[in-house]
Amino acid sequence: MTTPRDPATIRHLVVLGHPGLDSFNHAIARTYREEVGKLHQVTELDDLYARNFDPLLRRDELPVPGFKPRPDVASSLAQVDAAEMLVLIYPIWFGMPPAIVKGYVDRVLGADFSPEELKADLPSAALQGKRLTIFSTSAASRPWLEERGQWLALKQAFDTYLTRAFGLADCHHVHFDSIVPGLDPRFVEEHLEVVRQTARERATVLRYGDLPPRLLRQPDF
Template identity: 85%
Template sequence: MTQPRDPGTIRHLVVVGHPRIDSFNHAIARAYREEVEAQHQQVEIDDLYARNFDPLLRRDELPVPGFKPRPDVAGSLAQIEGADMIVLIYPIWFGMPPAIIKGYVDRVLGADYSPEELKADLPNPVLRGKRLTIFSTSAATRPWLEERGQWLALKQAFDTYLTDAFGLRDCHHVHFDAIVPGLDARFVAEHLEVVRQTARERATVVRYGDLPPRLLRRPDF
């Protein structure tokens, strides 16, 4: 039987891709952090907009022999290397994650990872075995997104594809729809309780390993 890990050594990297600090996306990050820290695990928040992260993949960042990451990417890779759980928090704009999140995938998650390695099903050595949690939001309702095929496309591109391509251990995605200005305080509180419940579950999974489905809340997907 696998022994539980010391919670004090478990680290979560929370990557936020929303420009407004007063947004619901940032409220998700704060709630997740508070709950995970209550489980005595460590959390580091990477606010991409706050540090002016450049989403553009430059020519010298393409995977070639002798690849050397730029300083900002090297710092992000160090964060990932020390993390057990990677958490992405972003809004859906025009049916897609914001450019800053796609740029994080291109420049950081895909750093020095070639198409040849992808085709050969070789896992990304930096990401292999790590767990991924995604919190996304949209102003549109989920049925509206589903009717237009955007929901399935997002799931395949950012959940299934990233998990399989990079060799991640698993992915858990929670989506909040109808997130618009002037949300009712009770509505916000209910959603943030879902975030806290998810944080507790993910913290438990990292500490104890895979748990039977009956011990976990039904996932969104």
Template identity: 50%
Template sequence: MTTTTEAPRHMIVLGHPTPRSFNHQVAETYQRVARECWQEAEVRDLYALNFDPLLRPGESPSPDIEAELAMLQACDVLVFVYPIWFGTPPAIIKGYVERVLGANFRPQYLKTEAAAALFHGKRFLTLSSSATSLPWLNERGQWLSLRHAFDAYLANLFGFREAEHVHFESVVEGTRESYIAELLGRVEQTARFMCSELAQERNARVTARHLGWANS
């Protein structure tokens, strides 16, 4: 978490290839709300950035990966925005996990707390969508698998304090505008709640610091 009096920071990683898609609207809505709450929010559109998801043998962090890591270290919450394809996140999101979150990861970390120290205390939020319904995903075990094998696994491995996942179901081309507006309303609610949580934590840290100074 941030340890200064700066505004809380949200890093929004977007993994959808089509501009003006629902996922783009989700990322933009979340960013707008965070900024309305006087917090910092940046969208990292992986397709627009031409992000390379391929992890190569013996790869060491390149300047672009180092830049992503620096932003991750400075943020309070990492927000993934993506569509569920074939029961999993898109390859570009998984590539981001492997190349960025895992940039300084070592196999021996699995038996220690070293990996958990990489992003210790930061929040991890996912906003996903699918063309199918959540019951359909549940019936096929895809939702449970995603929550355990991706969300919870990453949170535990890298030390995120939690792994919240908000899913938007039955989003297809031609979906009625009123339904899309309803879903984007949920995005706004989620973003405002996150901003409120981060602001309270920031204020608590500032108060504790001031009390420490007063008592020193």
């Protein structure tokens, strides 16, 4: 049996990509952090809109010998390096995450990761072995997204592709659909309970190691 780790040494990086302070996405971030905190693990929040993160990958950020990240990316890379669980929270806009989230992938997660390394199936030195949790939301229903091929495209591009390209240990994706203004508080609370359960499960995996599939709820995708 795996010896439990000291929870105070376990860190989660929560990357939030929604501009609305009163949004359900912000509620997800707060709830996840609160639940992980109850388990005495550490979370750090990177609110991309709050810090006005620049999503544009500049020419001098392309992976070349002597690569040196810009200061904002260097600080983000330090956050990633310290974390074992990367948590992405974003809405689906026009079938994809917001540009600010894609820019985070380009500039931070993909920093100094070359096409040659990608084609050779070499994992990212910064991300290999880390775990990814995604919470996404959409105003449209899940069946509507599936009918138009958007759900499959997103899953392949952000779940399967990123996990394999960067050498992540796993990806657990929970999606909440039909998220619109004026949601019934009971509906919101039901969804936030799913967030709490997911936070507990992911924190447990980090502390105790991989658990038998029967003890873990299956990913919601």
